[in-house]
Amino acid sequence: MTQPPHDESTASSPEQLREQVEQTRHELGETVEELAARTDVKARAQQKATVLKEQAGAKAAELTGQVKVKAAEAAHLVQDKLPDPVKDKATTAAEQVRAKAGQAGQVWQDKAPEPVRAKAGQGARAARDHRTLLLVAGGVGVATWLLLRRRGGK
Structure with a gap:
């Protein structure tokens, strides 16, 4: 038999010996579980993949927010630089398109099959949600078209 470590006393009774054996079994079980977890490559890879996926999602959300801000800034710059006649023409054209779209929409409602209308509705909702x-x-x-047109004319 081996000698107990110097910091542990020997058991003076069978009950104490049983408690020491049970404690040792418990510690050994924890050690084995820890070693098994360290060697479970698949589980560790899945944990790492989950962490990376969460980080990528957070970064994508951050970048999406930055793109939206930059796009809004660019839109304001473009609107500020457009001449008034161009803005007026765009407003008039938009009103005409809305009127024609209303007429076409009614014809569409009358003639299109239900599954096609449902898919078109989904597309319209997506466009409305991403209108900006x-x-x-x-x-x-x-x-860009105006800039290229100007450069081409010089």
Whole structure:
């Protein structure tokens, strides 16, 4: 038999010996569980993947917010630099498009099959939900077209 460590006393009764054995079993069980967790590569990889996924989601949300701010700034810059006649034409065209869209919408409601109308409704809701982004993209497109047109004319 081995000698107990110097800091532990030997058991003076069978009951104390049983308690020491039970304590040792408990500590050994915890050690084995810890070692098993360290060697479970799949579980550790899944934990790491979860952490990375959460970090990527947070970064994507942060970048999306930054893009929205930059897009709004760009839209305001474009609106400020557009000449009044262009703004007036755009307003008039938008009103005409709304009127024609109302007429086309009624024809669409009368003629289109239900599954097609449902999908179109989903697309319209998505466009409405991202209206600012669509307007900014349109504004940037118009500004780019105007700049290219000016440069091409020189």
